Structure formats: C-alpha cells, structure tokens
Amino acid sequence: MKHKRSDFPQDFLFGVATSAYQIEGHAQGGAGKTHWDSFAATPGNVVNAENGDLACDHLNRFEQDLDLIQDAGFDCYRFSTSWARVLPEGRGAVNQAGLDFYDRLTDGLLERGIRPCATLYHWELPSPLADLGGWRNRDIAGWFADFTEIIMGRIGDRMFSVAPINEPWCVSWLSHFDGHHAPGLRDIRATARAMHHVLLAHGRSIEAMRGLGMSNLGAVFNLEWAEPADDSAQSENAAALYDGIYNRFFLGGVFKKSYPENVLDGLAPHLPADWEDDFETIGAPVDWCGLNYYTRKLISHTDAPWPSLKEVQGPLPKTQMGWEIDPDALSRFLIRTAREYTGELPIFVTENGMASSERQQDNDRIDYLDLHLSALQEALNQGVPINGYFVWSLLDNYEWALGYEKRFGLVDVDFKTLKRTPKASYHAIKSALASI
Numbered sequence: 001m002k003h004k005r006s007d008f009p010q011d012f013l014f015g016v017a018t019s020a021y022q023i024e025g026h027a028q029g030g031a032g033k034t035h036w037d038s039f040a041a042t043p044g045n046v047v048n049a050e051n052g053d054l055a056c057d058h059l060n061r062f063e064q065d066l067d068l069i070q071d072a073g074f075d076c077y078r079f080s081t082s083w084a085r086v087l088p089e090g091r092g093a094v095n096q097a098g099l100d101f102y103d104r105l106t107d108g109l110l111e112r113g114i115r116p117c118a119t120l121y122h123w124e125l126p127s128p129l130a131d132l133g134g135w136r137n138r139d140i141a142g143w144f145a146d147f148t149e150i151i152m153g154r155i156g157d158r159m160f161s162v163a164p165i166n167e168p169w170c171v172s173w174l175s176h177f178d179g180h181h182a183p184g185l186r187d188i189r190a191t192a193r194a195m196h197h198v199l200l201a202h203g204r205s206i207e208a209m210r211g212l213g214m215s216n217l218g219a220v221f222n223l224e225w226a227e228p229a230d231d232s233a234q235s236e237n238a239a240a241l242y243d244g245i246y247n248r249f250f251l252g253g254v255f256k257k258s259y260p261e262n263v264l265d266g267l268a269p270h271l272p273a274d275w276e277d278d279f280e281t282i283g284a285p286v287d288w289c290g291l292n293y294y295t296r297k298l299i300s301h302t303d304a305p306w307p308s309l310k311e312v313q314g315p316l317p318k319t320q321m322g323w324e325i326d327p328d329a330l331s332r333f334l335i336r337t338a339r340e341y342t343g344e345l346p347i348f349v350t351e352n353g354m355a356s357s358e359r360q361q362d363n364d365r366i367d368y369l370d371l372h373l374s375a376l377q378e379a380l381n382q383g384v385p386i387n388g389y390f391v392w393s394l395l396d397n398y399e400w401a402l403g404y405e406k407r408f409g410l411v412d413v414d415f416k417t418l419k420r421t422p423k424a425s426y427h428a429i430k431s432a433l434a435s436i
C-alpha cells in the first residue's frame with residue numbers, strides 16, 4: 001500500500017468490520033429464526049437460495065478470527081450482535097448461550113488489545129417480530145430498546161463504542177421499497193413507516209444505553225453519492241431526490257430533527273401519525289457519526305410514479321458488485337457531513353472496501369483502499385474531524401441477496417472447508433499498520 005499508519009494523526013484508529021448473520025453461522029448456538037431465513041428460503045430472493053446457517057462458522061472459530069485481526073495490527077473490531085441469537089423470539093426468554101458468546105468475544109478482543117466496537121442490529125430481525133409487522137410496527141422501538149438493555153447489560157461495560165443500527169437506508173428503503181432485502185416488500189407505506197421507525201428505534205436505543213451509563217455512542221449511515229446523469233434540470237432534481245432519500249433523510253432526522261422537503265413531497269402521506277413528535281427521541285445527542293461508503297450513482301428522471309428515479313450505468317471502473325469506484329465522493333461526503341450535519345463531532349468511516357473475484361492476489365482491493373485513504377486524507381486536510389477508518393470486511397462472507405459469490409474479505413474463506421487464507425490485501429494492510 002502507498003499509505004502507512006504514520007501518514008495519519010497519532011490517535012487515528014484503524015479497524016475492520018463484520019456482521020453477525022454474515023459470518024457467525026446462525027443455525028447454531030440456539031439463535032432464533034430471522035426474517036433473512038425465510039426470505040432466503042423463498043425462491044428467487046437470494047442467489048442459489050443461500051443463507052447464513054453456517055456462513056464462516058465464526059461462532060466456533062472466533063478465536064482464530066480474532067488472532068487474524070490482532071496479527072494484522074488493527075486497533076478496533078466492529079462486530080454486530082444478533083438480536084435473534086440473544087432473544088430467539090425477539091422478546092422474552094434469553095438464550096444464555098448467545099449472551100455468553102458475545103461475552104467471550106468481547107473478552108477475546110480485550111485480551112488481544114483490540115477495542116470492541118459493537119453494532120446492535122445488522123439486519124437479522126427475529127421472525128416473531130417480523131410476524132408482528134417488523135419495522136412497520138411502531139412497537140419495534142420499544143422491543144429494540146429492551147434488547148439493547150439486555151445485550152448491553154451484559155457487555156456494555158467493556159465496549160469502546162456502540163451504534164444501535166447499521167445502515168438505516170438498507171433496513172428501510174432497500175428492504176421495503178426495492179424489495180431486495182428481507183422482508184422483501186415493495187410498498188411505499190411500509191417504506192415510510194420503516195424509515196421513521198428505524199430512526200425512532202435508534203433514538204430509544206441511545207436513551208437505553210445512556211440509562212446504563214454508557215458513552216461513546218454513535219449512529220452509522222450508508223451514503224451513496226448521487227450525480228445527475230445529464231445536464232437537464234429533471235436529472236438534477238432526480239439526483240437531489242435520490243440524495244434526499246438515501247442520505248439526507250437519515251442524517252437529517254438524527255442531526256437536524258427534520259426530514260428533507262423533497263422526500264416529504266412523496267412520503268409524508270405514508271408516514272405514521274404525529275411523526276414530528278418523535279424528533280426529540282430520534283435526535284438524542286450522539287458522540288460520533290459513522291459513514292459507510294462504497295460508490296456513487298448516476299441518476300435521471302422517469303415517468304413512473306414518485307420518486308420517478310432511474311439509475312444510469314456510469315463510465316467509471318467497477319468492482320465485482322458492478323459498483324463504480326469513486327473515491328472523490330468519499331471526500332465530498334466527509335466534508336459535507338461535517339459542514340451541514342455534524343460540526344465538530346468525530347466522524348468514523350465505519351465501512352469501506354470492495355468485492356473482488358481475486359481470491360489471493362487482490363491488487364485491485366489494495367488500490368481501492370489506497371485511493372479511499374487518500375480521499376479521507378483530503379478531508380482531514382480540510383479540517384474534518386475524522387477519527388478512524390474500518391475496512392469492510394475481515395472475511396469473505398454472506399453478501400445477503402447475492403449469497404457467497406461476492407467476496408469482500410481481506411481473508412479468503414473456502415466455503416467448503418471454512419479454511420481462512422489471508423489475501424495480498426491483508427498482508428499489505430498489516431505492513432502499512434506496522435510501518436511508522
């Protein structure tokens with residue numbers, strides 16, 4: 001890699017990220033069924049109908065995985081806790097084996113000198129709660145606050161940082177409007193409710209953790225830069241709306257206690273009654289802001305009903321996902337987020353990385369990471385208070401509706417034998433983190 005640790009501020013933190021359902025092996029250890037299990041079991045939803053039953057078997061191999069994180073020299077590990085592993089029914093009886101697992105994981109990190117950075121929800125909603133309407137049901141905010149108290153009551157004393165929910169856009173829009181993720185709905189009313197409730201649940205969870213006396217709590221957003229596909233005013237408005245739905249709705253809710261007007265034009269009739277009254281909870285102060293960044297989109301207008309958006313193929317080089325590589329947009333996002341939303345609050349890039357079919361000599365990933373670290377430095381030079389950067393992901397894993405084919409890991413996983421083999425990018429980062 002071109003970059004090395006000493007190119008960054010002295011207390012800058014480097015980490016690596018994963019999530020529970022994508023690596024643990026969810027059919028094991030007493031976890032309850034989730035909406036991803038039934039979504040994946042429905043023909044046509046997931047490539048090869050693959051699911052997270054075994055995934056990387058991290059549940060049984062986590063010591064080996066923590067050794068990999070330590071050997072690479074990472075300061076932090078961003079993992080998530082599965083709601084259904086802790087509370088198989090979503091509420092009520094606790095699965096002690098689940099709590100014990102996260103307890104051992106936490107201690108395993110601390111023993112290795114790695115900071116535990118938890119995300120409470122990374123998409124595996126317990127099926128009994130999905131049966132009650134899941135993210136469409138306002139009660140989910142209370143159920144999630146209860147889960148927060150249970151899991152953080154056990155491991156919260158040892159966390160370096162915690163964020164309630166990973167990527168609210170994916171939890172709501174991608175899953176209830178696009179139908180690409182569980183529960184696979186395509187319904188604007190369901191979408192509006194999920195978008196609002198996911199933020200309400202975030203706020204209730206923050207309140208619950210403050211009640212436990214915890215600090216260093218944040219919010220993690222996935223951002224996608226929207227560029228008009230051409231010079232027309234229609235495309236410009238379309239890109240602004242895409243930006244509103246994808247980025248500004250969620251940042252605005254948490255940091256401005258308001259939703260963007262162009263999004264309300266279409267969504268307001270579908271939001272739950274008295275939604276404005278929830279902003280005090282949604283906007284509960286946080287200690288940092290996490291941004292997950294991968295790509296940008298070219299957007300134009302279509303005549304379909306609201307939001308009338310069309311994605312247009314762009315000319316930039318693409319990853320295995322078909323996502324354009326645009327590091328400059330990361331700088332722009334970091335600068336804009338600080339200027340318009342977060343001010344002096346520390347920002348972390350909580351996910352960045354690429355899928356590549358290169359299973360060993362993944363030079364494309366090394367280049368991608370270098371380019372994005374340069375973009376991050378550009379924002380640092382402009383005074384944005386960025387405190388850390390996390391690579392997605394430690395291991396090749398379950399890439400949701402795309403199954404196991406798309407490989408994001410610094411470490412290759414052979415899904416037949418579950419053997420882990422560090423790739424060239426792992427070794428490159430290890431050298432970069434060791435060099436001063």
Ligand code: IFM
Nearest residue numbers: 019167292351392399408
């Ligand atoms: O694998 C996902 C992860 O679960 C959330 N952020 C984006 C990653 C790559 O698609």
